[in-house]
Amino acid sequence: MIEGKSLRVYFKSRDVLVKALDGVNVSVKDKEIVGIVGESGSGKTTLGRTILNLQRPDSGEVLWNGKNVFKLKGKEEKEFRRQNQIIYQNPYEAVDIRLKVYDIVAEGLRVHNIPKNREEERKIVLDTLRDVGLTPEEEYAKSLPNQLSGGQLQRVAIARALVLNPSFMVADEPVSMLDMSIRAGVLDIFKRLRDERGISIMMITHDISTLGYVADRIYVMYQGKVIEHGSTDAVLDKPLHPYTQGLISAVPIPDPSGRASLFSVKVKEETEPYNGKGCKYYPKCPFAMASCREKEPELSGVSSDHYVACFLY
């Protein structure tokens, strides 16, 4: 339903060119949760923002049900904004903390002129609060953000997006600021939105174990490139790229599925600067070969649901 093609986003800061996205292809189908994982600075947020037309790419296109989102105008653009929502990492920054929960959630409805009257607005807002697990909903509707926990406020932020009946959401590190004990509850909301409402979700995280819990497919990013992607089972059970293997072996908490313990790949301390032409990972790669210094490997399929950019395969 939404597809990014050959996306390039370059930032220039103090004469240094940062390739935040360096030719990224990504797709999210109907009713699926796609995970985007990688370390800080790998380009995940830039990808989410570009897909939602919050960041113009230097080149490439984003197709939404076949339409180029950068060319949408007027009514169609407004409809795109309604149907495609973003959830941020920090709910305290995402909502206006002076407003009551009711008004935070109702705001988007009013912008889009959705309810015909106050009664209808109230029904939609309260139903949505219940839908994200904030019950009794009348009580929550009257609260101010500073009376809520981080987990409850993130649910409010989800409600604010959900109230517009979107078909796609980018969730950018939606649980990384929350206590471990409440993360699963919030992630379950996204699974329910997929299963019950058929919403497609792009879930951005630096924590690959989160994706084992929610994602149908995973894209692994490294320095502005997708270096591996495939079904969640393929990527987690048989990670191919040495970087992905490193991410999985670094999962700190013992993974009950036993996946983490299968890999204990050592990451080489970076010993040489990147030469600008080889694989971006070779300075850290314990398996680097001469060819890895010469050119960048392209993504290629090892099976119908698993792709990797690495000369080992």
Ligand SMILES: Nc1ncnc2c1ncn2[C@@H]1O[C@H](COP(=O)(O)OP(=O)(O)OP(=O)(O)O)[C@@H](O)[C@H]1O
């Ligand atoms: N507006 C900007 N101006 C300059 N550089 C930027 C800008 N936005 C992002 N960058 C740079 O682009 C690169 C990718 O950033 P991005 O935030 O997309 O990565 P990320 O994987 O989401 O990281 P994080 O998890 O830390 O948010 C980084 O090197 C970042 O410093």
